[in-house]
Amino acid sequence: MAPDMGMTDRTVETVRGLVYGPGGKQLDVHRPAGASGALPTVLLWHGIGPDERDVLEPLARTTAALGVLVLVPDWRSDAADGGRSQLLESLAFGRKEADGLGGDGASYVLAGWSAGAGAALGVALRPDAVAEWRPRAVVAVAGRYDLPARTTGTAPLDDLAAGHDPGVPVHLLHGTRDTVVDAHYSRDLAATLRTAGRAVTLQEPQTDHAGVIMTAYDPAADRCVPTTAEHAVRAGRLVGGVLAAAGA
Structure with missing residues (x-):
């Protein structure tokens, strides 16, 4: 499918439907309109709902307006490998x-929401999964870290206990009113990272699991x-x- 150009305001340009891998999966590109020069780049992974890149568009456009190139790919948690190959292909x-899209590969932030949060942190903890590469920083939003990361197959907390080091700053955000993934998961991870002397921040806005990405859950649509x-x-x-500052 040919890319679709859409703009809902004059400050952010969105290119939709770029194919990123051999499986034909697509991603959207959000960037400041008329920007010149290399922009800090964020790859932002959605949660467990299959092919929900559109759910992250409000957050992606808000971030892009701050001078960042934001890439948001589809991936499917119900794939045979749990989405691992698609996540790594998008990376x-x-x-x-x-x-080539106007970003800066040297200022590359890996981020995710919900199931995407653990997937992002897993890459930093296990760079062997991506030929010993690490991002500039990880931003993990409303995630669980006691479950196997979709990118590595091991739980981030288990990796930390085994001595793995993220090697980059980790920025955690979690809504205080989250009833889908309780905020204690991010608090526990932050405490573990601090105990190990790792660079970590934790912020807890007063919102819920959907609100932290500027959405609300719609039961009729079964999506945010x-x-x-x-x-x-x-x-x-x-x-x-936080996303914009992490890549600056």
Whole structure:
């Protein structure tokens, strides 16, 4: 499918539907309109819902408006390998193509929400999964870290206990009203990283699992949809600011 250019405001340009891997999966590119020069780059992975890159568009565009190139790929948690190959293919695409899309491969932040959060942290903890590469930083939003990461097959907390080091700053964000993934998962990870002397930040906006990415869960659609609720807008701006600062 040919890329579809869409703009909902004058500050951010979105290119939709770029194919990133041999399986034909697609990603969207969000960048400041009219930007010149190499921009800090964020690869942002959605959660466990299959092919939900659109769910992250409000957050991605908010982040892009701060001067960042944001790549948001589809991936399928129900794939035979749990989505591992698609996640790693999107990472390989982003590393290879970021410069040509206006980004900066040297300022590459790996980020994820919900199941995508553990997947992002797993790459930093186990760089052997990607030919010994690490991002500039990891931003993990509303995740669990006691479960196997979709990228590595091992739980980040288990990797830390085994002596693996993320090697880069880890920025955690988690809504205090999250009833899907309790905030204690991020608190536990932050405490473990601090005990090990690793660079970590934790921020807890007053919102829920969907609100932290500027959305609300719609039971009829069975997916998260954009919202203008104050708590979600405030939280999304916070997350976007962390994403932008992590690549600066």
